[in-house]
Amino acid sequence: MSDFRLKVFQHVAKNLSFTKASQELFISQPAITKHIQELESTYQVRLFDRLGNKITLTEAGKLLLQHSERILDDYKRLAYEMNLLHNAYTGELRLGASTTIAQYVLPPLLGSFIEKFPQVKLSLFNGNSRDVETALQEHRIDLGLVEGIVRLPQLKYTDFLDDELVAIVNPGSKLRMADEILPQDLPNIPLVLRERGSGTLDVFEKALQQHDLRLSALNVLLYLGSTESIKLFLSNSDCMGIVSVRSVSRELMAGMYRVIDIKGMPMQRTFSFAQMQGQEGGLAQVFMQYALLHNKKL
Structure with a gap:
């Protein structure tokens, strides 16, 4: 039309x-x-x-x-x-989402979707991106939302929402740092990062590779399983964390964290839907269409 x-x-x-x-x-x-x-x-x-x-x-x-x-x-x-107007959608939809998406992106979307489709029974599995992709392949979920840059050939990915990783520190810590550093400064800075299998770590590693840096060369104090754990750890330690800007937007406005710009090292990524190849349609497709129509509000 x-x-x-x-x-x-x-x-x-x-x-x-x-x-x-x-x-x-x-x-x-x-x-x-x-x-x-x-x-x-x-x-x-x-x-x-x-x-x-x-x-x-x-x-x-x-x-x-x-x-x-x-x-x-x-x-x-x-x-x-x-x-x-011509379809009454009913049934069960099993979603799986990586930690960042489940905590900071999906809640308002799920709320409005449930209101729009009250007869659809939703469930949400939460894990890192690798966990979600495994659950898809084992048919424990119908649709995944992941945040990494690794792409498995047996899965189909559809871009959903842009995101950016930022380096943050506790402004009250003893870590004396300028607002801008070079990638080559990273090995000298104590870090707290997300765990292996997380999309956040995948993107950070990829950005490091662009500057001939390896994760093994960095001073990583701790790997944690969620962004909230990293934020709480930073509030009580003198180190730097790498997190989604979506996860700290309110805290940044309140001055609870300070962003450190790593010059020449952008850490952009895209949140994506993941499905088994050939398995399209049904409630999974309905949710995808709904999310893509409303992603500008997120």
């Missing part, structure tokens, strides 16, 4: 490539060009500047991208809500 030209434009704008857009949408490149030309003709503007083989968005293109994202999201929501 939505204007397909907007979808074409969005794919070109996100990739800054007509070729990649045609591959993602499974239509020819001339068709992509035709849709973009029709939009430019409709609004009497240029949407892209072309320089050789490269394209960039014009100011008009940036404006259209903002509106097209909202319009296409509204169409998705409309289709979803209209389909709900």
